[in-house]
Amino acid sequence: MTFALDIGFAAIHLALVLFWPLVLVGIVRRVKARLACRRGLPLLQELTDLLKLFRKGEVIPDTATWVFRLAPWGTWAASALVALMVPTFSWSVPLGAQADFILVIYLLGSSRFLRNLAALDTATAFAGLAASRESFVAALSEPAMVLSLWCAGWVAGTSRIPEMVWRFSEKAAAELSPVHPLILVALVIVAIAENARVPFDDPTTHLELTMIHEAALLEYSGPGLALMQWGAGLHLGLSLALIANLFFPIGLAAPAELGTVPLGLFSFMARTSVLAALLGVLESTMARLRFFRITDWLALSGAAAVLAVIRLVTVGR
């Protein structure tokens, strides 16, 4: 019986991590459209786009090798694997025992490695520019990401993300450590940078020279583009789920208890939707940073994480 329940939980989790991000992308877009006095696209437009792209043919540049063809699959699969490790409606996840935060960060790094290789494979200048800039942002955001998750893990006494979420959800909000706001600031900045969002990058820009993430996808079409877009969506979804569950762990479903599932689902969807809406507001109200000012923001993130470490060292948990 518990086995069947576990399977059921895993199935819900899988469906949630694979498809809910598409709705979140829609929410961000809708909020941005409303703030710009436009009506906006339907919430499920991203899904419709993906389905259409999957049905289309694909044009491969004649300069590219097998790396270019393989990259969308690898990028998608690595992001999906990480998404499986980050808790959603319940703190228990199918790959919970493997969900070490270093592994999570390095799997996201693998996904980026493949994408940047494929960009250089096209032999076009725009894609090369994207690969260089994305590597730069990633190299500088990774220390802050490790430090902030390190602090969260230290407070919780574990290096695995689902267990961190579980430990935090057991505590009342007032009991949460004062380092939480610092870790939150650090992690939010890093998440915005790694998802290539304003103010680091603008996913809707039309000027290739200012692109970071999008320029790497310029040569993709059809199913390849669909996988790349979906992979980016998965990354956004898992980042929002991580922030929502680490810092606002409200109403999480307990494993193998069927009655708590509806509340868990509702709470997860509500929390991530609010975060997505906030992201939309942020994107509408901020200007993009000049490329070499990005380091200032990443330094801010790192400083917040270091402050959290110092607080943990001097005062304890």
Added chain:
Amino acid sequence: MLSLLFFLSILLTAASGAAALALQSRPALAHRVGCWGQLAGTLAGVVLAILCLASDAPGHLRFDGPVPGLGFTLRFDALAGFFLLLVFGLGALATTFGLPYGFIGHSSSLGTRDFCLGFFLASMAVVVLADDVFTFFAAWESMSVFAFLLLPGEHEKREVREAAYLFLIASQVGTAFILVAFLVLAHHAGSLEFDAFRRAAPLSLPWRSGIFALALIGFGTKAGMIPFHVWLPKAHPVAPSHVSALMSGVMIKTALYGLIRFAFEFLAPLDAFWGLVVLTLGAVSAVLGALFALLEHDLKRMLAYSSVENVGIILMGLGVAIFFAGSGKGDWAAYALLAALFHTLNHAVFKTLLFLAAGSVLAATREASLEHLGGLARRMPATAVCFLVGAWAISGLPPANGFASEWMTYQALWVLASGSAGTHLLGPIAAACLALVGGLAAACFVRAAGVGFLGLPRTEPARRAEEAPRGMIWPMAALAALCLFAGLAPGLPLAMLAGCLPRQLSAPSLLLAGPLGLPAARSVEPPLYPLAIVATLAALLLGLTFVRRRLGTASAATRVHGPWNCGYPIVAPRAQYSASGFSQPFAYFARKLLSRKKLLDVHARHHYSPYLPESLVLRVHSVSPFDTLVYQPVKRFVIRLSKRVSRLQTGSLRLYLAFLLGTVILLLLIQP
């Protein structure tokens, strides 16, 4: 049995080298004899290494020398066995690669080169087996000398000769520090044998700290630890590629071997503070090594800088191990040392792989600069795949072996942070450094693989490159397979390494998590199973393929067409992103550290306007801060001192005799 195998391997590697020298007038025959002989010798050596690893008690081998007290002593134990496995295992693969590679490169000096290579391999083997100061130094010096002789493959170039001499100077300076450390120990123990060092009562803490500092500087110079690294990126790349592979993959590891022996056997009990020094130096080496590698255009020099980075990562693990051993936490020390040894193994494997792949590129194109390569994945598919596997592994990405050992290093730092008060801050900061190193290394190897092997060829030689012969492919393929194997089944190499740990740190069996598991530092945490991760990945991809097939329509075909390039129709090799363009943001970010200067020379045809230039030359000049702050003052001091001393050299024989007489009288007076 052990001694028989030892003689067989040493004699075969050295004698085949000598035979190659004797047959020098017929280079092709000399090279064949040399390579096959060395291959046989190294294979015998691999068996010896495995026997050493499997043996419970260390075996000894002694010969009496001509002078009493100056014998040769060898010791066959598991730690020596592991490093012997690196020497002979990678030596065998590099020799196999060298057989066809030698015929492509310079064929005039083939015999001499094989002679040096044979003696170089044999000396490295004796270094790790030596059990007394005399044997160790004989082997250590002969290793340095033969490495020096192997360097000037293209000695007609000025910078090659300079690099070789720099290597010799650095080796000698490092050796001097080690020699002093050894002599102090020998004086205390009253014997030159290592066993006497192990048995002797421990010295007082200031003495031990001083000896450790000497050993750290001496071995650190050989290992390429920053700030003693300057010679490494200049010297390693000028050797033939399979020799560079052995230098970066194996020779610098002998220095780490020496450091481990010193720290855990001769200087026990350890002091926790030493570990923090080693950890800090390791973190600095790792970050700066990765940064310099990223800014380097020359493929082999980039790989050499990346060795500095990886030595840094190994030293981080070693530092944590020394810290825990010094503070009495044996099983965490064992875990951290296991992480360091595992990274030593992994770095040896993927660095050898990458240098061999670079050699294959060099043989095919005669171009070492990334700016002149490109598009090789089409012309040399097998080399490209091997290089990509190596790049993936060295960037520390799962599921290859680089990830496994870096993850263990993170785990060691994780428990370091939960240790005593002073280290709370150092653990997370070192982990952040390791994360930065991971990001920089990934950028560095995306750049190397992407600019070097993908895209369009940038020059004519790259366009006409031919795939390497099969004899060069399969050593690379074997190394690539090893990278994946050690990543997917990390428990097997870890079980081997657990047997090599110094006796006071015997690894508790709970540290090991079966052949497929990667154990966590704290036994309450479950181990990581890379194979489970790969299986889930495969399942996800399978599901995706299914969805793709259901959604795809028959009319939707895949077409190959010129790149879209935002509507700009011409895609030219020169218009691709270059290697220096790729690393420009990093160079700009670190401009203060590198003191980069840009010089733009404008050659104008018309005197009246600089805006109509005939040609523009941009020169980017960067000065290493170590050079200006440390080495230039030292160099000036040494030169000034030598000038003073040279006044004694008048050339007058009578004066020299007077000096001799004076010295003898002085010695007679001093003698008690």
